[in-house]
């Protein structure tokens with residue numbers, strides 16, 4: 001049976017870097033579902049679609065040519081032939097991504113794509129680490145391993161502002177705002193039934209990877 005590992009959590013918990021490292025270590029595929037929402041937001045802006053026009057955003061989502069590279073040592077995000085790995089991390093995307101992510105038609109479409117990608121990735125490599133905000137609850141609730149990564153607000157804010165090399169205060173405001181918006185559509189701060197919590201507040205990157213691998217082995 002395929003080893004699917006579902007990992008949810010808010011930003012600043014180390015979720016992405018830990019998920020990638022775990023997938024590399026296990027030699028399985030990796031899927032960053034947040035990058036898919038970011039790619040849609042980028043593509044809507046690129047196509048000059050009004051992000052407040054929910055029907056237009058949903059229609060664009062159904063048809064855009066999203067290509068996810070699932071090798072954990074070199075993950076990639078593309079729309080058509082264009083690679084947009086750098087673009088989707090820019091502030092112009094981060095500040096609007098929640099707008100497309102709270103669109104329920106968008107969520108239904110990306111959920112199906114995510115299930116297909118996880119199945120394909122697992123078929124190729126024997127498993128897949130998929131990370132996001134609703135993987136343990138909605139996308140892959142039957143995954144054999146389900147983990148919620150958490151961290152104190154303090155730890156999350158300082159990691160994220162270090163990562164982005166910007167002032168702590170502006171990061172805090174943006175993250176708090178995004179958490180609030182995101183939590184209207186997915187529950188990613190408390191563990192659902194059967195989901196194991198890994199708290200990274202007081203452990204470093206390597207210890208977080210080991211903690212996740214420990215859960216996988218149980």
Ligand code: CDP
Nearest residue numbers: 011033034035037097098101132133134182
């Ligand atoms: O920057 P950060 O790591 O916090 O976020 P991300 O994982 O790149 O996800 C970006 C955005 O995508 C989130 O703020 C959510 O709005 C949305 N998202 C979602 O709604 N559901 C997921 N499974 C993953 C991401």
